Amino acid sequence: MMATFEAKVPDQALSPLFSSIAGLFAQAEHALYVDQYVRGRPVTECKQEYLREFGLTARQFNAAAANLRGKVEAAKEAQKLHIDQIKGAIAAAEKAVKKAERGLAKLGKQSVKKSAVAKGGVHDAETAERKRRLCFRIHQKKRRLATLRLRLAAVEADRKAGRVRLCFGGKRLFRAQFHLAENDYTSLAEWRQEYRRARTSQFLCLGSKDETDGNQTCTRMPDGSLRLRVPPALAALYGSHVKIPGVAFRYGQAEIDAALLRGEAVTYRFLRRERRGKEQWYVQATVERPDAEITTLPEIGALGVDLNPTHVDVAEVDRFGNPLGSRSFPVQLERRSEAQVTATLAEVVADIVAWAKQAQKPIVVEELDFRKKKAALRERSPRYARMLSGFAYAKFYELLRSRAAREGVELVDEDHDGEPGVNPAFTSVIGQVKFASGYGLTSHSAAAVAIARRGLRFGERLRSRSAFPLPERNRGKHVWSDWRRLSQRLRAERARGRRPSEGNRRRGTPLSSVAPTQAPAGQGPP
Numbered sequence: 072m073m074a075t076f077e078a079k080v081p082d083q084a085l086s087p088l089f090s091s092i093a094g095l096f097a098q099a100e101h102a103l104y105v106d107q108y109v110r111g112r113p114v115t116e117c118k119q120e121y122l123r124e125f126g127l128t129a130r131q132f133n134a135a136a137a138n139l140r141g142k143v144e145a146a147k148e149a150q151k152l153h154i155d156q157i158k159g160a161i162a163a164a165e166k167a168v169k170k171a172e173r174g175l176a177k178l179g180k181q182s183v184k185k186s187a188v189a190k191g192g193v194h195d196a197e198t199a200e201r202k203r204r205l206c207f208r209i210h211q212k213k214r215r216l217a218t219l220r221l222r223l224a225a226v227e228a229d230r231k232a233g234r235v236r237l238c239f240g241g242k243r244l245f246r247a248q249f250h251l252a253e254n255d256y257t258s259l260a261e262w263r264q265e266y267r268r269a270r271t272s273q274f275l276c277l278g279s280k281d282e283t284d285g286n287q288t289c290t291r292m293p294d295g296s297l298r299l300r301v302p303p304a305l306a307a308l309y310g311s312h313v314k315i316p317g318v319a320f321r322y323g324q325a326e327i328d329a330a331l332l333r334g335e336a337v338t339y340r341f342l343r344r345e346r347r348g349k350e351q352w353y354v355q356a357t358v359e360r361p362d363a364e365i366t367t368l369p370e371i372g373a374l375g376v377d378l379n380p381t382h383v384d385v386a387e388v389d390r391f392g393n394p395l396g397s398r399s400f401p402v403q404l405e406r407r408s409e410a411q412v413t414a415t416l417a418e419v420v421a422d423i424v425a426w427a428k429q430a431q432k433p434i435v436v437e438e439l440d441f442r443k444k445k446a447a448l449r450e451r452s453p454r455y456a457r458m459l460s461g462f463a464y465a466k467f468y469e470l471l472r473s474r475a476a477r478e479g480v481e482l483v484d485e486d487h488d489g490e491p492g493v494n495p496a497f498t499s500v501i502g503q504v505k506f507a508s509g510y511g512l513t514s515h516s517a518a519a520v521a522i523a524r525r526g527l528r529f530g531e532r533l534r535s536r537s538a539f540p541l542p543e544r545n546r547g548k549h550v551w552s553d554w555r556r557l558s559q560r561l562r563a564e565r566a567r568g569r570r571p572s573e574g575n576r577r578r579g580t581p582l583s584s585v586a587p588t589q590a591p592a593g594q595g596p597p
Contacts, residue, residue, distance in 0.1 A: 072359075072360055072361075072362055072473065072476050073357055073358070073359060073360070074323065074326060074357070074358060074359075074360040074473075075355050075356070075357045076320045076322055076323030076324075076326070076327065076355065076356050076358075077320070077353055077354070077355045077356075078318050078319055078320045078321065078353065078354055078355075078356075079351065079352075079353055080315060080318065080341075080351075080352040080353060080354055081316075081317040081318070082315065082316060082317065083351075083352070085313065085315060085352070086343075086350065086352055088301070088305075088309050088313060089274075089341055089343065089352050090271065090343070091305055091308075091309075092274050092301070092302060092305065092341075093271045093272060093273055093274045093341070093343070094271040095125060095126070095127070095302055095304060095305065096131070096134075096135050096138075096271075096274040096275070097239070097270055097271040097274075098125060099121055099125045099127060099132065099135045100135045100138060100139050100239075101239055101270075102121070102125075103117060103121065103135065103136060103139055104139055104143075104237060104239075107139075108143060108235055114136055118132055125302075125304060126302055126303045126304025126305070127302050127303070127304070128288070128300065128302065128303065130277065130282075130287055130288050130300075131276075131288060131300075131302055133277055134274075134275045134276060134277035134288065135274075135275070137275065137277050138274075138275045142237060143235050143237070146235045146236070146237055147235060150226065150229065150230055150235070151230075153226055154223065154226055154227060154230065157219055157222055157223045157226065158223065160219055161216065161219045161220065161223065164212050164215055164216050164219065165216065167208075167212050168209055168212045168213060168216070171205050171208050171209045171212065172209060174205055175202060175205045175206065175209070178198060178201060178202050178205070179202075239270045240266050240267075240269040240270040241269060244265070244266055244269055245266065247262060248262050248263075248266070268343075268345075272342060272343045273340060273341060273342035273343065274340075274341055275338070275339075275340050276288040276289035276299070276300075276338065276339040276340070276341070277338055278336035278337045278338040278339070278357075279336050280334060280335055280336050282336075284331055284337070285330065285331060285334070285335055285336045285337035285358075286336065286337050286338065286339060287300065288300045288339075289339040291327075291331065291337070292314075294316075295317075295318065295319065296314050296315055296316040296317070296318060297314070297315040297318050297339070297354070298312055298313070298314055298315075299312065299313045299314075299315055300312055301313055315354075318354060320356065323356070323358075326358055326360050327356050327358055330358035330359060330360075335358060335359050336358075336359075337356055337357070337358050338356070338357045338358075339354055339355065339356055339357075340354070340355040340357070341353070341354050341355075342355065360477070362476040362477075362479075363476065363477060363478060363479035364479050365479050365480070365481050366428070366431060366479045366480070367427060367428070367431050367432055367433045367479070367480050367481045368431055368432070368433075369432070369433050369481070369483070369526075369527060370390060371389070371390050371431065371432060372387065372388050372389045372390050372395070372430070372432045372523075372527070373387075373388060373432050373433050373434070373435050373483065373523045373526050373527050374386070374387050374388075374423070374426060374427050374430070374432055374433070374434045374435065374523060375387075375388065375435045375436075375518075375519040375520055375521070375522035375523025375524070375526065376423065376434060376435065376436045376437070376471075376519060376522065377437070377498070377515050377516070377518040377519040377522060378436065378437060378464055378467060379515060380404070381401065381402060381403070381404075382399050382400060382401045382402060382515070383399070383400040383402060383419050383423075383467075384397065384398070384399045384400075384513070384515040384516045384518070384519045385397065385398050385399075385400070385423055385426065385519055386512070386516050386517075386519035386520045386522075386523060387426070387430060387432065387523070388520060388523045388524060388527070390527075392523075392524045392527060392529045394506060394510050394512065394516075394520050397512055397513075397516035397519065397520075398426075399513070399515065399516065400419045400422065400423075402415055402416065402419060403415065404463055412463050412466065413466060413470070416463060416466055416467050416470055417470050417474075419467075420467070420470045420471050420474050421474060423471070424471070424474045424475055424478050424480050425478075427475075427480045428478050428479070428480055433480065433481035433482065433483050433526070434471070434475060434480060434481070434482050434483065434491075435482075435483040435493055435522050435523050435525070435526030435527075436468070436471065436482065436483075436491055436492050436493070436522070437492055437493060437494075437495035437498065437522055438491075438492025438493060438494060438495065468491070468492075471491075472491060483526040493522060493525045493526050494525070495522075497531075497558060498518045498521040498522050498525065499514065499518045499521075500558045500561060501518075501521040501531060502514065502515075502516075502517030502518035502519070502520055502521040503517055503518075503561075505517075505521070506520045506521065
């Protein structure tokens with residue numbers, strides 16, 4: 072697994088040099104984008120020309136090309152996600168239009184009945200106002216649908232043609248030039264200066280195993296300093312090499328030294344950040360960090376993790392699938408910066424992995440993907456939209472995967488596709504029915520138990536108190552068909568405003584009385 076570590080450059084006198092190198096690399100990268108991805112020229116054809124025109128070494132040109140290639144690949148992936156997001160928004164808008172049209176038709180039928188009774192044929196003011204609002208809503212939703220379909224057609228045309236649109240410096244900052252006052256700019260010249268700085272804020276020194284100390288452009292010296300190769304275009308001002316003293320990686324120095332001893336590549340990236348009007352240059356080192364040997368044993372149990380927008384619930388089960396303990400970790404993510412969210416999730420992940428390592432049990436998580444739901448946030452309530460938009464499930468998985476690999480803790484991969492997680496279908500209702508009341512667990516802790524059991528491949532058959540045999544038509548169905556019917560019953564009970572257990576006792580029917588089907592082959596007893 073690749074790992075990146077960061078250190079501050081203590082000598083700020085080198086800032087003019089770094090800015091000049093970053094500007095030179097940016098010019099070459101922007102020109103290469105036009106030649107390679109707009110005009111279609113091969114990169115090998117551009118190389119010799121760029122070495123002469125921009126005054127770069129061959130290795131520095133390769134670094135600029137690799138940096139550009141990474142941005143293009145990221146843009147292509149974002150293009151796919153954008154298409155899925157637009158399709159989800161279109162589906163949600165179409166659903167909202169159909170719902171509003173049904174409501175409008177229902178109001179029309181009600182008004183006909185009223186006019187037949189009153190024999191006046193005049194709608195009351197309240198019904199007329201509701202119809203006006205529904206008509207307005209349908210009109211606006213259809214306008215949005217037309218806009219979304221045009222946007223989808225444009226993005227799909229770009230993808231089909233292989234076009235990649237990049238905005239160096241960022242679209243948000245680029246669009247700020249059209250609203251200077253709203254973005255606290257006094258003039259266009261001030262915006263232009265900041266935009267140019269954003270486009271020239273970093274440069275890459277690409278590493279290789281075949282080079283001395285893993286990188287010939289930026290080499291780590293025995294005294295801990297870095298020796299940076301200056302591009303030939305700037306050598307007259309700064310010399311061919313510059314020494315950067317006092318670079319100390321507070322975290323990751325051992326991993327970097329180990330990679331150098333193994334003769335592996337070390338890639339350095341220099342980047343500038345500005346805070347409170349002051350600029351500071353940093354250097355990032357990226358190395359290959361071998362994963363630790365797995366020390367957990369699924370034969371003795373597992374830890375199940377139920378991820379929620381405001382808390383993370385963890386439950387431990389033994390080798391028989393029986394709960395041994397649970398814990399809930401509150402996570403406050405709303406109205407917090409990205410760095411604060413990352414720090415909060417990192418603390419939770421550290422506690423979970425430490426628990427798993429001490430218990431010598433693997434971790435089982437749900438394979439969640441809320442991209443479709445997030446695409447439909449416009450049609451949901453503001454409270455739900457705020458909650459789901461701040462749900463950093465992808466960041467949680469990223470941190471968990473990295474920490475578990477470092478500590479030698481296995482993450483259960485149900486589909487063996489390289490992404491950890493099990494199918495989250497019906498884990499909440501399974502936990503509520505089978506484990507919550509019997510073990511005194513909360514609904515989320517009980518769901519974590521169901522997740523852990525699914526990762527260990529325990530059976531999930533719904534227990535039945537009925538002595539009647541199954542109908543022949545139900546014996547070949549998947550066990551989840553029972554949980555689907557039970558889930559629908561529980562939702563109906565909640566919609567009627569009473570707890571499911573009370574409603575079932577009132578009818579004299581237990582929650583688990585839905586006729587079970589046979590479990591799929593390979594599933595054990597519940």
